[in-house]
Amino acid sequence: MNVYVARQPILNQSKETVAYELLFRDGLQNSMNYKINGYAATQKILSNSMVAFGIGKLASNKKVFVNFTEQNITNGDVELLPPEMVVIEILENTEPTAPLLAKCKELKDNGYTFALDDFVFEPKYQPFIDLADIVKIDFLITNTAEEREKIRYIIPQHIKLLAEKVETQQEYTQALSFGYELFQGYFFCKPVIISEKTARVDITAQFMLMREMNSAHVDINRIEDIIKNDLSLIHKLLKYINSPYIGIPNEVRNLRQAIALLGINGVRNWVNLVCIRDLSSEKPNELFVILLIRAKFCELAAENIPAKNSEKDTAFLIGMLSLSDVVLDQPIEKVIDELGLAPEIKAALLFRQNDLGQLLNMVTDYEHGDWEKVKNWCHENNFSEELLASLYNEVIHWATKMNEDINGSIQ
Template sequence: MILDTAQSVSFAPQVKEFFLARQPILDRNQNLIAYELLFRRTGAGLATTVDDSRAAATLVAHMLELGLENVIGGVPGFFNVDSTILMGDLVNFLPCKKVVFELHQTDKISPELVQRVSGMVDAGYRFALDDVITLSEYIKPLLPLIKIVKIDTSVMTRTDLAILARQFKQAHKLLLAEKVETIEQFQNCLDLGFDYYQGYYFAKPAILSGKKLTTSQLAVMQLIALIARDADNAEIERSIKKEVSLCLSLLRLVNTTGMGVTKSIDSLSEALVVLGRNQLQRWLQIQLYIAPHINAHFASPLLLLATTRGKLLELIARKLKPANKSIADTAFTVGILSLLDALFGQTMEKILGQIVLGKDVSEALLYRRGFYGDLLKLSECIEKSSEASRALAPLLLKLELPVEDLYPLQLEAFEWSNSLLPFVH
């Protein structure tokens, strides 16, 4: 889409100053239902969330230029906007079914703003109230037009949170808990009736004593071990045949148009040749995150986070060390395996005792050490809130990666991760 507006032209140059934060929003069953999108800039040794109208307009204009689905896939995107942006024309170019506009409760709520929001609601747009910590008289004129209330759970006691949740539930609002970083916080908000959750609690390992891997996960781990010791195709084929779901998924994968095959591939032996060892290993690593009962209508946030990490680390490694392809392949492995502790409910030490990995990979996964450890720390900084991203600028400097190079690599990683979904269900 080409925007015939002076706004998009004047804001476009700012893009080079930023990297993009894409924070998942989950429902009560921990399915991904949306992303919040934020531009951030690095400076003075830390990353800061940019909430001025100029940056907000930059984000909206650039999302239009890129195509929303390339960044957020099939789910809606939440955008922070202020009254200046909302009163302009740029937001009208965003499709109403793909966006939720967030208004901060401290924004000036004028009669003109209420009228503008009312008109947009009539046109099908949805609005959320952001960073709410109290139900004040100030926001009441806007409240009938608000669909979702985002409550900052990090600054409230459980008692105050329960009171506020009850007040907004009585006003028939959907509740979104922000900054949920632990399983305990999630469970607390779940008990209080919150509808949606934003934060990285789902990526934190809840270590469960005696938890065992599923039959499918064990089969995949065994296959990864076979590849690591360079077993022949016949042995790998025999192992895959023991798991029917893996057979079907692999044959479906090699017969997709993107694989470039000219005839139907009906045998596993042919499929293994077409795919090759490197792609087979990547496919298996992705399969670890796919539960057999997964609902095809929803995306697993852990799967999307792991694949995005893996691809981003691969792209950065390829950018920094283009002469050695194996470094990029190893970086992908580090990124995608970095969430196995959250997936399996076991310590990373125990998991790494079950698979054969090189010292550099193990050091990165266990201690965030070395080149791959720095790449992993960089990805984790990008994902976290601005308060937790103080290490971002020093990491970019250490890796000799300009921030303007990071942004296009992020977009490529997002698009690649989103594109996997048709092939993992």
Template sequence: MSAALKSLNDTEQLPVLLARQPIYTKNQDVVAYELLFRSQSGEVDRSITDDAATLAVITNSYASVCSGGEIRTLPCYLKLTDKVLMNANFPELPKEQFALELLGHTEVTPELLERLKQLARVGYRLVLADYDPSNPKFDPLLSIVHVLKLDILKLGLKELPDIIRKLKPHHLELLADKVENKEQFRQCLEMGFSLYQGYFLSMPVPVRGKKIVGNKVILLQLLAELQNPDTTAAALEQIAVNDAALTYKILRVVNSAAFSLRREIESLSHAITLLGLDQIRRWVTLFLASAEPGKPDELTRNMLVRGRMCELLAELMGRTNTLNYFVVGLLSKLDVLLDIEMAELMEQVPLQQEIKVALLTRTGGLGEVLQDVEVYEQGDFAALKKFVEPSFYEVAYRHSLLWAQTVMQAMSED
């Protein structure tokens, strides 16, 4: 049993499935995460608010990110029903860690309004989702909550300016929800939204004829050479010397806590001797996911999480060649990172055919695991194929978040 698999099996399982979705500023920096969750018992809210272990996991894993080489804790938006908010035993959640999100189907009563005012007075940040300007029940809430989520698809981009104008006297922080592409993001930016949520950063903006440039070329040359069964450490080092800075960064990551080595690796040939070609292939692929100018850190972070989670699920399923699952997950957003269509990208990238098929069609053994990881990320837990027990998906996801954080910290070091 691998160390990773033993760690997964030894990790305490939670009574709830959890994923997170980033909330961005207009500069595309992540300032908070929306928690997506579903309890296996049906008591969704209580599974989180009444369980100290779950709250600790959220704080230590789901709210933690590496930004600029530093580990930071970001607030999480926690969706709660009015029933839980009104409960006399509602726990004192850390105010700096959690923003309390009220759902649109909530029954707005005088008692609830008083309760929300009380929570606001003691320092909780309140969020209102599913706002419908035609429903007067929301009006009293506008003077209490701090953040108002506007579903831009449901409300309509053309109608938003008038809605925003009427909301102005309330001095709310407006969050554009369901922003699906860069054009919608641009329009919302012009309207003055301060927060953004949706998959707009996951959609490539292809530039026809664009080629891979910079150190990514060296990485692809290394990847191509690693496909050669007769390659040698000398042949790989001959390619790597063309970019000494990149080689240094790769060695820094390999030497980091992400790999937990007992002795320092001083050269690529030394790394190959100690780790083997498969592990060098892992780190070369990893650096293909490193941030490009103008691309947010969250994109690289998500690629790392996907790669690691695909690999861990493959291990749990007893699959062979689990490194290929890592590569598929990691490169599944390479088109977004480089703004090159995936089909065109696959013509430039030297990968095994089954990996290319998985990236293009989400089919085959590799593709079906990638697709399940994507489903989990979106919080669509009911749609999981359940290759393993559902609770193991959360454990694998949690491990992947922390692993990605460690790797990003190592990659950011000079």
């Protein structure tokens, strides 16, 4: 049985990823299949996910937040996961019954951590508050500054507040000022647009390299000349290609050899990876991880569509550039024009009109756990749902290791 899972990052006050919430399904059809018992589905998902994915690898060895039904908790299914790994999320519609509270107290004594999901205060939930380590506040529901600030006075100070569905930098800053300690949402994916970014030498060089590498006719000698004139780029390229994960059998000792072994597509991927990493260095590292996942997921999906196999490198590029506006705090139209991208890449990034744009839509739908839309894409493209789930698992592992390698290569 395949396990479908997406993950959403949870960040701390320094915008560092400290955990992931895992969104499970046991099939894409489950988004509309109301005959499936929630308890049985969660039980099956937990046991299978431990085998199919390895939750530690899926969450990059960080904690995981997982929703549990009352029955999953009282029957002991939570204990399939070790206490140091999991945060038990109690859903907002769960009643604090005596059997549930007794089991929660037992789990708490055994070291488990509890979070209250989509919390709205009612006196009857006080026993849950007494157990909680974390309370999640939905910023779409609690949507005024007064309500968001009031929560901090209602909830005891030793309980951490997690602001979820935080969509803008302004909301993040507001939550921070009110004493929230954890954050979930896409606020780091919403750019603060400024009229003009001051051009620093490194940004100019990075853009020059990206423009040359992504042009219709790549001049490899020109690429070599640009890299030669920047000692840091030489260091990064040699460290990257000598990384065990890249898989080059012999140690590479010079720039020409590195370029020849990687080939044009390999150099293009390296350029886009390193430049995006450098240009987003002031952003949360999770932004770069999301771009890695998008790029590789786009590439592998395109590779497994016969009509799109030849466009897999373009698909990788589209995923990598999909948040260029956020990376550079510039309108994406301006970024795309400056990079001189081909018309079909522009159409995919700006309007999601062509097949590659729809592929990018599917990847972002997968990020959000919008399984019905993902299922529709699979149907329209005659794509195996089981294969897609397997590819996502592969992508998560690849992105985790690549993030380590790229960050290592730029230090």
